[in-house]
Structure formats: structure tokens, C-alpha cells
Amino acid sequence: MxxxxxxxxxxxxxxxxxxxxxxxxxxxxxxxxxxxxxxxxxxxxxxxxxxxxxxxxxxxxxxxxxxxxxxxxxxxxxxxxxxxxxxxxxxxxxxxxxxxxxxxxxxxxxLPVAALLSDRPEPRVPVYASWLSLDLASTSAPESVKSTADGGFAFTKWALRGAEAAEMALLAERAAKWAGDSVAVDALGAWGHLRTMEVAPLLTPETVRWVEDPLPRTDQAAYRQLRRQTEGLRVAFGERLSHAEDARALLEHCRPEAFTFDAVWCGGITEAQGWLGAAHDAKVPVHLHGRAFLPAVHLAAAFPHVSGAVEYQVVWEPRRQRALCGTLRPDGGHVTLPDRPGLGMEVRR
Missing domain, CATH: 3.30.390.10 (Enolase-like, N-terminal domain)
Incomplete structure (x- = not known):
């Protein structure tokens, strides 16, 4: 039909x-x-x-x-x-x-969804590894970080919360050393303004490529103030946004290091195309949130000039894919775009 x-x-x-x-x-x-x-x-x-x-x-x-x-x-x-x-x-x-x-x-x-979005989608999409439940202070952390980084991912991301500023900076430095590269850090909205100001001077670009969601709310005024008071701190945000107007204003005035919105939480693939366009206009790199992994892969394949590595949640994504017949797993830091029609996965029903 x-x-x-x-x-x-x-x-x-x-x-x-x-x-x-x-x-x-x-x-x-x-x-x-x-x-x-x-x-x-x-x-x-x-x-x-x-x-x-x-x-x-x-x-x-x-x-x-x-x-x-x-x-x-x-x-x-x-x-x-x-x-x-x-x-x-x-x-x-x-x-x-x-x-x-x-x-x-x-x-x-x-046709695959990516082929509906673009005449020439990329056949392979880069991904980065995210493991937010790992305690970087645990005895198993060095081996866990190293083995994850050895998977060939674009980079890795780890959670930092509930510690003093100096301790968090030290853990970030150690994670970068274990990974052999700079790491992204996710504050999970838990740092707040004062803690972020304490931590910011202790982080270096060689160690931390960005701090994601340091504030509990993705508010334009709060992030503009934070940017003025923590010169040089690289921040990322996006997954907590649900209005296109807020997204455009934040991209224009707050200039994040990465825009990390979710392809489903924002309103779906249709809405996500507009958000990608806004990020492109603002010259802000996009690293799509990993909760909606399969739609994110199709979007990244269709718009590689805007979307960089997609988040792969190494603990949660395999659990989510148990609901599917077949899996979409990284190989050498990339996933292959499904060539089957639609999103390319069948559901266990």
C-alpha cells in the first residue's frame, strides 16, 4: 500500500x-x-x-x-x-x-526510518558508553572503566554525585586516567549552583569533556548565571527539556558543550528533527540521550552532520532490548543501522 x-x-x-x-x-x-x-x-x-x-x-x-x-x-x-x-x-x-x-x-x-528521513543515511552510527550506576570510588571501578573504554566507544560517561568537590574532581581525574581519555561526567541534576561553582575550577578539559545536568532544572536564567560565574566550565543538557521554545533559547543564550535531548521525551522523531535543526543553527553538537536508543540511531544516521555519538547505556539498554527479537549492540564503538523496514526491530508480543 x-x-x-x-x-x-x-x-x-x-x-x-x-x-x-x-x-x-x-x-x-x-x-x-x-x-x-x-x-x-x-x-x-x-x-x-x-x-x-x-x-x-x-x-x-x-x-x-x-x-x-x-x-x-x-x-x-x-x-x-x-x-x-x-x-x-x-x-x-x-x-x-x-x-x-x-x-x-x-x-x-x-524502508528503514532513517531512509525516510534522508536520501543517504549513514550505515554505521558512533556511540559513547554511559554507566551511571557505577561507583567510581569502588574497588572494581578501575577495571570496569578500563574494560568499557576498551570497547572502542567514542568516549565514556560516568556519574558523580554525593561527594565533596575535591573528591569528585579526583574521581573524575582517575576515571579519565583509567579510560585513557577525557570522560563526560553526569551530575544527574544533583550538584546545584553552589556545588557546581566549587567543582568547576578543579576540572580540566583534558580530564572532563563536559558536566551534564549539574542543575536540578534546565532553566535558562540559572544556566546563564552559571555560565557567567564558572568561566570555562563545559556543560551539557537537554534530556529534561520538553518545549522547543525553551530548547532554542537555551541553545542560543547558554551555549552548551553538548545538547543531549531524548528523541522520545521531546515529542518523538518528528519533533526531534526540529530540535536537531535548532542545534545546527546554534552550532551546538548533539549527542542524543540513550533512553530512546533505536529512534536516536535512525536520527543520527539520517543527520550525521548534526548528531554525533549516541549514548549507549551499558547497563540499561541490554535490559530494554530483552523486549525485542534481536538486539542492537555496539561493535567497535559503532552500531549498524538496521536495514529492515521501519525502526528495524520486532517486539516480543
Missing amino acids: DPADAVIDRVRVERLDESGAGPWKAGDSRFAIVVEADGVTGVFAPVDELPAALVATRLGQSALRHPVADHTGLLHRLLAGLGPHAAGLGRWAVGALDCAVWDLHGRLAD
């Missing part, structure tokens, strides 16, 4: 089969968003319970009879239906449904 003639016939939410992917553990995403057009099915998974429930109770009905190939029109319809709630959880749910529709479009066209 020509995708230009297809309309969405059905939207539903399915609970993933525990026998195929389980046993489940706390924090696992257990749902799939499924869309149909003329007997062809598109799907996006895994999805958490709350955004899946919003799709099931509200957004799915809004998508019915909408043309599959009109992604921008569908995005506007879904966001308009959410009204003042079109942020946070609302954007997450819209993004999950948007990705399922892109998967459906690709299956109808018999």
Missing part, C-alpha cells in the same frame, strides 16, 4: 510478554504502542506504564483516521489535544506514539 494513501485504523497498547523478555525487575518498561493501517502494523517498545496509559486512554483516539505519512500534522493534533499538559509525561506519550507511526510508515514504504 502507498503510505501516502494510508490512514491510521487502530491504536492500542500491549503488555509485553514476560515469558519472552522476563523476569521483569523494578524499572523495566513493559508496554508496546501498536498502530495499524490497512492490516500493516507499526510498533514502538518498550514504553513505561504511565505514557502507555495516556496513549491508551486519550492520544490513541486522537490519532485515528489521520494519514500515516503526515507526521507533522499528527504531532500538532496530539499536542493540541493535550492542551496545557503537553509537557513532561504528555510529550513522552506523544513521542512514543509518534515513533510507532514512523515504524508503520517505514513498513508501508519498505
